[in-house]
Amino acid sequence: MRIISKRILREFWKKHSQSQSGLLLWYQRISDSELGTFNDVRKIFPSADLVGNFTVFNIKGNHYRLITYIDYDSQILFIRAVLTHAEYDQENWKNDEWFKNS
Template sequence: MHIISWAKIRDFVDQHPTSLGSMRTWFDCLESRMYKDFNDLRTIFPSVDRVRLKSGQDRYVFNVAGNNYRIICGIHFNRGKVYIRFVLTHAEYDKGAWKHE
């Protein structure tokens, strides 16, 4: 998959340096192959959740580093594109502001 973009992860890692290893592992694993659909994605990332926003768009929520961090993405499986929308701590995720994008 083509992931857009590492910059959001880099900015997060600047604030949370201990997250680098987990973020790199997630990025490399997602980038290393194409996923045809949500079910295929769950074979590698069993804890990923699909969330439908009020706008009707789907977002995919990945638990990273033992559920300490969340990466929220838009994914176009047919194009092989992953758009990172948010990289959050668990506490930031729980506030739910990301649902109103």
């Protein structure tokens, strides 16, 4: 799986240093994977959630949330946001132009 973009992760862990190890582990596991469906994601990350058309990952024991859009056909994962749990709960990320709630 190709990930766009690791820069977003780096910028987040510069502000929230305790997130770095969890984000790096997530990055390694996803980039080494070939995912065909959301069920494949759940095999690697059982706590991942499908919210609208976004896949949301819990990072570091649910302290952080990673919001992504996955194009399974192209094998590209787009990082849309990395948030603290409190930021996630405000739901501002749902204003992302890519977000479609089904």
